[in-house]
Structure formats: C-alpha cells, structure tokens
Amino acid sequence: MVDVELRHLVTMAAIVEEGTFGRAAARLGYTQSTISQQVAGLERSVGGALFERPGGPRPVRLTPLGSVVLEQGRELLAKADALSDAIDRFKAGGGxxxxxxxxxxxxxxxxxxxxxxxxxxxxxxxxxxxxxxxxxxxxxxxxxxxxxxxxxxxxxxxLVDDPYLLVARPGDLPAGPVALTALDGRPMIGCHETCDQVWMEPAVAAGARPEIAFRTPGNETILSMVRAGLGWTALPWLALYGADARSDKRLALHPLEPAPTRGxxxxxxxxxxxxxxxxxxxxxxxxxxxxxxxxxxxxxxx
Incomplete structure (x- = not known):
C-alpha cells in the first residue's frame, strides 16, 4: 500500500492550480523549499516523478503518473473534507x-x-x-x-407521573372524582394487560371487580367504544391529552380515587x-x- 499523506496531496493540488512551486508556497503559507521537500517525499512514496519542471517562468506540468495520483488524490481530499464535516456536525449535535x-x-x-x-x-x-x-x-x-x-x-x-382517569359518557356519573369501587361489575374497555394492570390492581385491592368487555390497543378505538356506550375505560392522562379527549363533548373525564399512576x-x-x-x-x-x-x-x- 502506498503511504501518502493528505498534506502532500494538498500541496500537489495547489501547485497544479497555481502553476509554480513558488505561488503554491505563498498560497499555503510555506517556504518554497518546504513545498519541494513535500513533493520529493510524495514522489518517493509513489515511486516516480509527478511533475515536469521546465524551469524559468514556465508553469510546471504533471507527468502521466502525476495525473493518476492527482485524480485519485482529489477523491481522497474530498472524502477527508466530508469526514471532517461529518465530525463537526456530530459534535454540534447532528448525526x-x-x-x-x-x-x-x-x-x-x-x-x-x-x-x-x-x-x-x-x-x-x-x-x-x-x-x-x-x-x-x-x-x-x-x-x-x-x-x-x-x-x-x-x-x-x-419524566412524567401520568395518572389514570375514568372515561365515561356525559351523564353516566356526577361530575368530579370517582372512587375505584364504582368500577365494581362495570363493563370496561381495556387496552392491553400491561397497561390495564396499573389501574386494575388498585381497583381490586379496593374491593372492585371490573369486567373487561374486550381489549383493543388503539386509544382512539377505545374512546369510540366509550362514545358508543359499550363501556367505560381508564386511560392515562397522556393518552387522553394526545387524543384531545378533554374537548370532546361526547366524553366525560373523571379523576379516580385513589389515583392509579404510571411513570x-x-x-x-x-x-x-x-x-x-x-x-x-x-x-x-x-x-x-x-x-x-x-x-x-x-x-x-x-
């Protein structure tokens, strides 16, 4: 594998673009002898001359080997720039x-x-x-x-303490909090067992035995079932907030007492x-x- 340093490729590209070693040195902030040393090191690495040096004010020209090295070198420099940019964006919060x-x-x-x-x-x-x-x-x-x-x-x-609320239809219950014992024998629309466990266990401990009429994992479907009078449900505040249930006149939300809460x-x-x-x-x-x-x-x- 050829051992090539990116700084040598930068120097080579500058020489081609400026036409002389001297102008490339001025552009890069090097002395002309430093430019010559870098070119010599690159030529040793690739095993051949990269520039034809006509002397005098005439611009230097690439050798056939130099053209190959510069073509591939520009791709390496572009990838190095892309890598540097990606690292900067990552450190700034990109990625x-x-x-x-x-x-x-x-x-x-x-x-x-x-x-x-x-x-x-x-x-x-x-x-x-x-x-x-x-x-x-x-x-x-x-x-x-x-x-x-x-x-x-x-x-x-x-992040959040997320209390469960009872969702019923308007007129099913007086406004305000509802005791967990009021769920005894009531048909309830369940979500999934893991979610329902948060309110079911306190209800059972309080002496209530809610009946899960059926389960469905979609909150919107659950609320539609409540609107249709197929049962009540207990859903966490975050789910009701996301469904904008508070503004739905076909639903009534009641705090539960004691309040089952998930994190x-x-x-x-x-x-x-x-x-x-x-x-x-x-x-x-x-x-x-x-x-x-x-x-x-x-x-x-x-």
Whole structure:
C-alpha cells in the first residue's frame, strides 16, 4: 500500500492550480523549499516523478503518473473534507438517533421533540421504532421511552407521573372524582394487560371487580367504544391529552380515587458513550415533560 499523506496531496493540488512551486508556497503559507521537500517525499512514496519542471517562468506540468495520483488524490481530499464535516456536525449535535417509543409518547412528547431537534440540527436523522407493550429491549437503540423502569443495562429518567382517569359518557356519573369501587361489575374497555394492570390492581385491592368487555390497543378505538356506550375505560392522562379527549363533548373525564399512576421513563444504554444528539434529546424531553406536567396540573386545578 502506498503511504501518502493528505498534506502532500494538498500541496500537489495547489501547485497544479497555481502553476509554480513558488505561488503554491505563498498560497499555503510555506517556504518554497518546504513545498519541494513535500513533493520529493510524495514522489518517493509513489515511486516516480509527478511533475515536469521546465524551469524559468514556465508553469510546471504533471507527468502521466502525476495525473493518476492527482485524480485519485482529489477523491481522497474530498472524502477527508466530508469526514471532517461529518465530525463537526456530530459534535454540534447532528448525526442519527434511534428512538424506541409507544403510543402515548408518540402522540404527545415526540412531535415537539423531533421538531426542536430538527430546528437545531436540520440535517440530523431520527428513526422511530414502535416498541412492543411487553418486555421491550433497548438493544441498539439510543433512547427508549417506556411506561415503567427497565432493569438490565440501562440508565433511566422518570419524566412524567401520568395518572389514570375514568372515561365515561356525559351523564353516566356526577361530575368530579370517582372512587375505584364504582368500577365494581362495570363493563370496561381495556387496552392491553400491561397497561390495564396499573389501574386494575388498585381497583381490586379496593374491593372492585371490573369486567373487561374486550381489549383493543388503539386509544382512539377505545374512546369510540366509550362514545358508543359499550363501556367505560381508564386511560392515562397522556393518552387522553394526545387524543384531545378533554374537548370532546361526547366524553366525560373523571379523576379516580385513589389515583392509579404510571411513570413515563426515558432509558438509554448504561456505560455507553452518548452522541451530542442523544444528550440534547434527553434535555429536550425533560423540558417537554415539564410542560406536559404543568398542563396536567392546570387541568386538575392544582
């Protein structure tokens, strides 16, 4: 393999563009003897003369070998420039980030998160992966949103305390909070067992036995079933906020007492170097979570 230094290729290109060693030296800030030494070193590396030197004021010309070296050298210089630019963009927060997510986060936290990241780094690449409700793995992801802490090989940040609300039709119940015991024997529209477990266990502990009429993983479908009078549901505030359920006159939202609450967590690989883009995503997620929490506090009249 030929041992070629990029600085020697820069010098060679400058000589061709300027026509003489002297003008190339002035452009690059070298002495003419330094330019000659660099060309000599490059010629030793490639095993042949690169320039024809006619002497006097006439410009130097490339030899056939010089033309080959310069053609390939320009490609190497372009790739080196691209590498330098990519490194600079990475350090500034560019690059790519892979994020695992789920329904509620995708509707509420991710849109402003992606918007802010792209406003700061228009060239960044963001890939979203919908995670299974059961036992998600962080794998090769940079970040993972999930509604409970994970145990293996991750660091985590609890972003939001997300209380469950009872969703019924207007007139089904008096306005205001509803005791968990009121769910006893009521047909309920469930989401999936992992999500429903958060409110089902406290309800059972309080002495209620809700009946899950059926389950569907889509929040919009669940709310449509409630509108149709097929049952009530218990959904977390974040899901209802994302579905704009508060402004739907066909639905009535009631705090549950005692209030079942899930956590929304952001996870990332433990003991792994994070990209500046991932670090910034964590910072922005924290800011958005504070805004969402403030919206819930205002809605709850706190």
């Amino acid at each position: 790519r980030i892979d994020i695992g997510t789920f329904q509620s986060v995708s509707h509420v936290i991710l849109p402003p998160l992606i918007g802010r990241l792209r406003a700061e780094q228009p060239g960044c690449e963001i890939k979203l992966i919908d995670m299974p409700a059961e036992t998600p793995q962080i794998g090769d992801l940079d970040l993972l949103f999930y509604d409970r802490p994970l145990d293996d090989g991750v660091e985590q940040l609890r 929304i967590y952001l996870h990332w690989p433990a003991n792994a170097a994070q990209s500046p883009l991932a670090v910034r995503a964590i910072e922005i997620s924290r800011e958005i979570a504070a805004e969402v929490s403030a919206s819930w506090a205002a809605a709850a009249g706190r």
